[in-house]
Amino acid sequence: MTGMTAEVMTPKEVETAKEAAIAPKFVTKGVDVYYAEKQALTNVSLDIETNQVTSLIGPSGCGKSTYLRCLNRMNDTIDICRVMGDILLDGADIYSREMDVVHLRARVGMVFQKPNPFPKSIYENVCYGPKIHGIAKNKAELDDIVHTSLQKAGLWNEVKDRMHEPGTGLSGGQQQRLCIARAVAVQPDVILMDEPCSALDPIATAKIEELIDELRVNYTIVIVTHSMQQAARVSQRTGFFHLGELVEVGETEQIFTNPKDERTQGYITGRFG
Amino acid sequence: MASDHIVKSFDDQLNRLGNVIAEMGGLAEVQLSDAMEALKRRDIEKAIEVAAGDQRIDDLESEVDHLAVSLLALRQPMATDLRDVIGALKVSSMIERVGDYAKNVAKRTSALAEVPPVPPAFTVARLGRLTQEMFKEALDSYISRDLVKASTTRNRDEEADALYTSIFRELLTYMMEDPRNITSCTHLLFVAKNLERVGDHATNIAEMTHFVVEGKTPEGERANNDESSFTVVRPAGID
Numbered sequence: 190m191t192g193m194t195a196e197v198m199t200p201k202e203v204e205t206a207k208e209a210a211i212a213p214k215f216v217t218k219g220v221d222v223y224y225a226e227k228q229a230l231t232n233v234s235l236d237i238e239t240n241q242v243t244s245l246i247g248p249s250g251c252g253k254s255t256y257l258r259c260l261n262r263m264n265d266t267i268d269i270c271r272v273m274g275d276i277l278l279d280g281a282d283i284y285s286r287e288m289d290v291v292h293l294r295a296r297v298g299m300v301f302q303k304p305n306p307f308p309k310s311i312y313e314n315v316c317y318g319p320k321i322h323g324i325a326k327n328k329a330e331l332d333d334i335v336h337t338s339l340q341k342a343g344l345w346n347e348v349k350d351r352m353h354e355p356g357t358g359l360s361g362g363q364q365q366r367l368c369i370a371r372a373v374a375v376q377p378d379v380i381l382m383d384e385p386c387s388a389l390d391p392i393a394t395a396k397i398e399e400l401i402d403e404l405r406v407n408y409t410i411v412i413v414t415h416s417m418q419q420a421a422r423v424s425q426r427t428g429f430f431h432l433g434e435l436v437e438v439g440e441t442e443q444i445f446t447n448p449k450d451e452r453t454q455g456y457i458t459g460r461f462g
Numbered sequence: 463m464a465s466d467h468i469v470k471s472f473d474d475q476l477n478r479l480g481n482v483i484a485e486m487g488g489l490a491e492v493q494l495s496d497a498m499e500a501l502k503r504r505d506i507e508k509a510i511e512v513a514a515g516d517q518r519i520d521d522l523e524s525e526v527d528h529l530a531v532s533l534l535a536l537r538q539p540m541a542t543d544l545r546d547v548i549g550a551l552k553v554s555s556m557i558e559r560v561g562d563y564a565k566n567v568a569k570r571t572s573a574l575a576e577v578p579p580v581p582p583a584f585t586v587a588r589l590g591r592l593t594q595e596m597f598k599e600a601l602d603s604y605i606s607r608d609l610v611k612a613s614t615t616r617n618r619d620e621e622a623d624a625l626y627t628s629i630f631r632e633l634l635t636y637m638m639e640d641p642r643n644i645t646s647c648t649h650l651l652f653v654a655k656n657l658e659r660v661g662d663h664a665t666n667i668a669e670m671t672h673f674v675v676e677g678k679t680p681e682g683e684r685a686n687n688d689e690s691s692f693t694v695v696r697p698a699g700i701d
Binding site: 421445447453454458 | 467677
């Protein structure tokens with residue numbers, strides 16, 4: 190869906206867009222991940238549906254963050270980490286030699302647990318990505334991208350008069366939305382979120398959750414969360430990880446009302462011992 | 463019953479919910495059998511006792527509501543726990559209705575004791591035994607989460623409906639035979655209707671057993687033998 194605007198599409202383009210909307214954004218098959226000798230993920234096969242929110246839940250150390258980090262090759266930054274299996278983004282193997290990792294990480298953006306704005310102004314935080322990726326032709330276009338990104342992240346009204354103040358001066362919730370604006374600014378297809386609300390208060394959390402729901406229209410979102418209520422509130426599909434395996438994946442409602450696997454049942458009802 | 467939660471007080475609350483349902487069910491069973499006994503013996507005193515006893519069931523229903531709301535608000539139960547809470551809410555209101563039917567049977571006993579008995583009372587007593595058994599079986603299935611028992615109960619409702627339809631015909635016939643029978647027959651008709659409803663609630667409770675265990679209610683329509691809504695009995699010698 191990159192760069193899709195309100196322009197009129199030809200019937201053929203409409204067809205292609207429809208097909209693209211139906212096909213999963215990510216197809217992953219038989220993914221194994223090792224940190225040195227230690228196996229962190231075992232044979233994970235999971236499709237990430239386009240324009241849906243997929244939440245990954247499971248106890249600490251179950252591999253859900255490891256899986257998330259495979260989707261934009263963040264694990265490459267860890268020397269001892271080996272990733273095996275197929276991870277296809279729109280049908281293309283992201284671990285192939287031809288894949289440009291910098292470009293991949295622009296297409297598959299990431300938001301972390303702790304808000305991590307650059308120690309620069311709010312404006313510069315958002316314009317940095319588009320600038321280095323050469324997305325904007327001139328200053329006017331850049332201003333426009335910063336404006337729409339902040340609007341999409343629901344932050345515009347709160348910061349429009351202080352664009353040149355440091356991003357680190359914002360509240361935690363605002364900083365997290367700034368990070369979302371920063372991810373959105375490079376026009377990604379997918380946004381990965383690793384515990385995006387665990388450092389936020391309930392009001393800031395609610396704002397992020399509302400935002401996730403709005404962003405879903407244009408982006409595919411994968412969120413790792415420790416809050417099952419959050420997974421239930423924001424996602425359409427939920428995957429449960431345990432001991433490096435994907436135990437169960439399904440419609441969020443089914444997972445939380447009638448999970449099929451006993452381990453899922455045990456975890457979500459608070460019976461894990 | 464609930465066990466093994468990491469937070470023990472969650473187990474305690476869920477178990478308390480189950481215990482109140484069991485207590486309510488037990489009380490409603492006794493109310494129903496006492497009401498039928500009073501009807502059979504034309505025992506007005508006992509009937510009054512039954513009518514007064516309904517309050518206790520209503521109080522327990524309020525307690526279930528309170529417990530369930532607090533569990534939903536404070537524990538955010540999921541999966542089987544969630545279904546347990548929803549099941550308790552629904553089953554408690556069904557038991558409360560059965561209590562009301564028992565009370566209504568008891569009230570009519572006072573009126574029936576003042577008029578001469580009519581033979582269909584025996585068939586009504588038979589419907590009473592059948593629906594009491596169904597109700598007991600449904601409660602047992604719910605409390606012990608026994609799907610086999612639940613299915614049996616659900617299938618017996620057919621029998622109750624058929625019996626109710628035949629009572630309906632029998633009562634109409636007696637009323638036509640002699641207008642002096644109308645008072646007792648009309649009261650008995652309401653008693654029979656109450657009992658038929660007890661059978662329906664027993665079926666619903668059995669379906670809730672399926673819901674709490676399997677996450678879905680059984681598929682497919684049950685056979686329905688209640689034809690009383692379409693029944694016409696013509697006086698002899700006409701047409």
